[in-house]
Each structure stands twice: as C-alpha cells, then as structure tokens.
Amino acid sequence: MDDVLAGVGPRLRDLRKARGATLADLAAETGLTASTLSRLENGRLRPTLEQLLPLARAHGVPLDDLVAAPPTGDPRIHLRPVRRFGLTVVPLTRRPGGVQAYKVVYPPAGRAATTRLQTHDGYEWFYVLEGRVRFVLGEREFLLGAGEAAEFDTRVPHWIGSADDRPAELLTLFGPQGERAHLAPTRPSQPAKPAKR
Incomplete structure (x- = not known):
C-alpha cells in the first residue's frame, strides 16, 4: 500500500x-x-x-x-469526455508526460468565447475531423476544413475555434515541453511487378 x-x-x-x-x-x-x-x-x-x-x-x-491499479484484463478503452472552458475534450492518451492525444469538440462560433489569444510552452498538431475551424496564429488567420491539418509552436499567440454555426471536431497531439509529433512522410506505393512464368 x-x-x-x-x-x-x-x-x-x-x-x-x-x-x-x-x-x-x-x-x-x-x-x-x-x-x-x-x-x-x-x-x-x-x-x-x-x-x-x-x-x-x-x-x-x-x-x-x-x-496505478493493476489492469483488469478488459482491453477496451473507456473514454471519458471532460468539459473545459466550453470545449469537450476526450483524452486519448492514458500515460502522463510526452506527447498527448485528444479529441476536442469546439462549440459553434456563436456560442464560443471571444477570440483571446493565448501562449504557453509546448508544440501542437491538429487535424480537422469534422466542421470548419478558424485558427488564429500571431497576426495571421486561417480557415481549415475537414481533412486539413496544422502544426505550431504554442509559444506563438494562438486561438482555435469553430468557424461557423456548427461544432468543429479535431484530433490534437500536444507536446508540453515542445515535443513535436514525428509523422512519417507517406511514400507512393510501388506498382506490383508481374509474376515470372
């Protein structure tokens, strides 16, 4: 004990x-x-x-x-959404430290808080699963749709939110000490060689 x-x-x-x-x-x-x-x-x-x-x-x-309770033998992951600052956050990573993964649902633009840029240590990558996202980074503003991604140093003033009257869903990877998500570049597949006879 x-x-x-x-x-x-x-x-x-x-x-x-x-x-x-x-x-x-x-x-x-x-x-x-x-x-x-x-x-x-x-x-x-x-x-x-x-x-x-x-x-x-x-x-x-x-x-x-x-x-650190011992595992029960149940392989299922029981995701528990957390509501923070008007957002619904679903932690996808079960270990502390390192790069953390989250699903984040941003409320429709009309219900979101005012655009207030924030800064903190870390590095973030996000992928838009559904909806449209308004992303403010420093003095620039971007609109991203489903299937688009962005990555940035969170020490740069930033804000993320839904761009319209629908919620926006994102998959987010965040490294609190500035760790970046190392995404392997995709390579085109090689055409299959004909079988020798």
Missing part, C-alpha cells in the same frame, strides 16, 4: 505538467489548496479519496490511473 501511494505524487505532477497547468490553476479546478496540491505531488501528504476524485476529474483520467 505504501508503495502504491508513494507513486501517486509523481503521477499527479506529471499529469499537471502535461496539461500545462499551474498549482493555482489546479486549485481553482479542484477546490483543493495549492499548498495541499504541492504536498501531494511531493509525497509529503498521503492522498485521500476525497482529494483524488476531483484530481482525476480535473486531469480527465480514471482514478485507477492515479493509483
């Missing part, structure tokens, strides 16, 4: 950093104090269920992931 609980702190810290959240951000989301969160992450406070439940919800991960 002590070994299980000792591993919770580092996992909490990795999850928070992977999201690019500060202790103050997480405190506002969970209702726990920044001091309590710091002590949990550093292993100076033994976590309780009342603390772990809001943390799992805020990070969008199952409680089992926080305590």
